[in-house]
Amino acid sequence: MPFREINSKMIEATVHPGAKIFSQRGAMLAYQGEVSFTPNLQGGQGGLASMIGRRVAGEATPLMTVEGSGTVLFGHGGHHIQVIGLSGDTLYVEADRLLAFDGTLQQGTMFLGSQGGVMGMVRGQVSGQGLFTTTLKGHGAVAVMAHGGVIEVPITPQRPVHVDPQAYVAHHGDVRNKLSTALGWRDMVGRGSGEAFQLELSGTGAVYVQASEEKL
Numbered sequence: 112m113p114f115r116e117i118n119s120k121m122i123e124a125t126v127h128p129g130a131k132i133f134s135q136r137g138a139m140l141a142y143q144g145e146v147s148f149t150p151n152l153q154g155g156q157g158g159l160a161s162m163i164g165r166r167v168a169g170e171a172t173p174l175m176t177v178e179g180s181g182t183v184l185f186g187h188g189g190h191h192i193q194v195i196g197l198s199g200d201t202l203y204v205e206a207d208r209l210l211a212f213d214g215t216l217q218q219g220t221m222f223l224g225s226q227g228g229v230m231g232m233v234r235g236q237v238s239g240q241g242l243f244t245t246t247l248k249g250h251g252a253v254a255v256m257a258h259g260g261v262i263e264v265p266i267t268p269q270r271p272v273h274v275d276p277q278a279y280v281a282h283h284g285d286v287r288n289k290l291s292t293a294l295g296w297r298d299m300v301g302r303g304s305g306e307a308f309q310l311e312l313s314g315t316g317a318v319y320v321q322a323s324e325e326k327l
Contacts, residue, residue: 113213114194114252121186122194122254124211128180131214135187136173138210144181151176176214185211190256193319195281200316201248204255204281213251221246255281259322271313274320284316 113132115123124132126146139148151174177183186192187210195202203221212218221244247253255261257280266272266286276290289311312318 114211114254116192116194117184119191119260120189121184122192122211124177124183124185126177126179126181126183130178132177132183132211133174133214133218134177134183134185134211135209136175138185138187139175139177140184140186142181142183144179146177146179146181146183149176149178150174177211185254187256190258191260191321193255193257193261193280195253195255195283195319197247197249197251197253197283199248199250200283201246202253202281202283203244203246204253205279206245208255208257208280209245210254210256212247212253213249216247216249216251216253219246219248220244253281255319257319257321257323261319261321263317263319266312266314266316266318268313268315271311272318273309273311274318276308276310278320278323279310280319280321282312282316282318284314286312286314286316286318288312 113125113127113130115125117123121140124134126132126144133151136150190210192210197216261280264272264274266282266284282288290308
């Protein structure tokens with residue numbers, strides 16, 4: 112794993128010759144060694160399709176390609192950082208929550224409506240988050256950002272998890288998402304997301320939930 116947690120708001124990445132790390136622009140705090148930072152015009156490993164997906168969703172998150180030999184300290188806006196290791200599975204995460212990820216991971220996008228139907232589309236409108244979620248697949252590590260700390264909640268077939276859409280950070284595993292309303296439509300007039308909407312995650316895997324509903 113190329114990332115080492117220094118504290119809750121800073122990680123250290125080890126950069127090796129011939130390998131790449133992708134990071135959010137502006138996330139580099141300091142570095143040692145012969146390390147280069149180049150704007151990535153193809154949106155990481157996902158290429159043009161991934162980049163288009165984020166732009167359509169209003170989530171154009173510029174990435175930097177980090178290469179060379181040395182170490183880099185990453186952090187952004189004082190946000191809490193959680194490092195997630197992947198062993199061949201897929202991580203679903205909002206594009207603006209990505210701090211840095213291993214260049215070996217394959218990047219793509221998923222339209223939330225493909226899993227949640229019409230209500231999946233509503234989720235993006237209500238929470239202020241885009242209708243597209245970034246996917247990262249393979250073997251490697253991902254560093255994501257959140258407010259107030261992150262907890263990993265297991266999802267099992269017997270115990271689905273209901274999450275406030277704005278508290279959602281990421282999830283992985285064989286999981287389906289569905290947005291439901293905890294109140295009647297008439298009761299929700301003038302309300303934001305909060306308890307009025309619940310994102311139901313069912314299947315087998317885990318969801319990462321942040322302590323604060325504040326948007327990044």
